[in-house]
Amino acid sequence: xxxxxxxxxxxxxxxLAIMAxxxxxxxxxxxxxxxxxxxxxxxxCDVRDDASVARAVGNVLSTHGRIDIAVHxxxxxxxxVVWKLAxxxxxxxxxxxxxxxxxxxxxxxxxxRDGGSGRVxxxxxxxxxxxxxxxxxxxxxxxxxIGLAKSASRETGRFGIRVNVVEPGWVRTPMTExxxxxxxxxxxxxxxxxxxxxxxxxxxxxxxxxxxxxxxITGQVLRVDAxxxx
Numbered sequence: 001x002x003x004x005x006x007x008x009x010x011x012x013x014x015x016l017a018i019m020a021x022x023x024x025x026x027x028x029x030x031x032x033x034x035x036x037x038x039x040x041x042x043x044x045c046d047v048r049d050d051a052s053v054a055r056a057v058g059n060v061l062s063t064h065g066r067i068d069i070a071v072h073x074x075x076x077x078x079x080x081v082v083w084k085l086a087x088x089x090x091x092x093x094x095x096x097x098x099x100x101x102x103x104x105x106x107x108x109x110x111x112x113r114d115g116g117s118g119r120v121x122x123x124x125x126x127x128x129x130x131x132x133x134x135x136x137x138x139x140x141x142x143x144x145x146i147g148l149a150k151s152a153s154r155e156t157g158r159f160g161i162r163v164n165v166v167e168p169g170w171v172r173t174p175m176t177e178x179x180x181x182x183x184x185x186x187x188x189x190x191x192x193x194x195x196x197x198x199x200x201x202x203x204x205x206x207x208x209x210x211x212x213x214x215x216x217i218t219g220q221v222l223r224v225d226a227x228x229x230x
Contacts, residue, residue: 003027004064005210006057008047008104009074011035013173014123017199018071021207028064032056032104033074047074047100057107066115069210070108072101072145073123077138090137097141098148105152109161117160119210122149123202124167124221126229142167146221153219162218166205169225172196192227 005022009015010031019029019040031037032045032053045056060067075097078089101122112118127135128142145165153163170176170187177184188196205224208214223229 003068003210004060004066005029005069005071006032006060006067006104006108007071007073008032008045008100009072009123010037010040010042012073012075013175014168014171014199014202015071015073016040017203018073018123018206021200021203022069022071022210025207025211027069027210030060030064047072047103048095050103050106053100053103054107057104057111061111067108067111067118068115069119069121070104070112071121071123071206071210072104074100075123075125075141077135079134079138081134082136085137093137093141094144097138098144101145101148105148105163109152109156109159112161113156113159118156118162119214120149120152120161120163121206121209122163122165123206124165126167126169126223126225129167129221129223130229149221150219157218162209162214164209164214164217164219165221166202166209167221167223167225167229168202169197169223169228171202172198187228190228191225192230195226197224197226 005027011033022029030041036042043056046052122145124145125142127139149165
């Protein structure tokens with residue numbers, strides 16, 4: 001029986017790549033997002049809203065009978081130095097990036113527990129581990145994912161559920177390509193491999209953790225950044 005996977009933020013560049021990679025493994029993949037992905041299954045879902053996530057997870061369960069893999073790839077950024085950052089922007093970033101992850105875990109873990117196993121992968125950022133000038137809200141939300149994953153891994157390991165974080169560096173997506181060139185070049189200069197990460201690189205890490213290779217991995221952070229963090 002093929003795996004059933006849900007991916008929040010499946011309409012984004014990284015989320016879409018993750019959906020495609022999981023589908024290539026034979027999984028049935030459903031995007032939970034406000035907008036439909038360019039291809040694949042989709043359920044309208046606002047990750048900021050507990051009831052919306054509950055409905056989406058319930059619909060997947062009733063339609064497909066199980067959830068084996070859950071990936072939180074939904075994420076936004078609102079950048080400004082701390083003293084100029086609007087409180088509403090801070091709240092919005094936490095709602096999507098961190099609270100959305102909590103809601104996803106809150107509703108998929110009981111399903112996975114009933115099924116006897118599961119894989120949860122949260123898409124973080126190297127800036128959650130190192131911080132970044134002007135990105136306090138984003139960095140704080142991604143740092144929170146690490147604490148969430150490590151705590152949830154302790155709570156769910158006895159049920160056969162693995163919870164991990166994939167931490168990308170600068171990923172080449174339409175959103176990042178629209179940013180000033182000097183920022184992109186700075187990321188390239190930081191990367192030991194001299195190149196930027198592609199969405200497919202993140203997707204490969206997710207499928208690794210969701211597949212046989214991740215059988216004995218939980219509570220960990222896997223950095224995919226071309227050496228940028230170092």
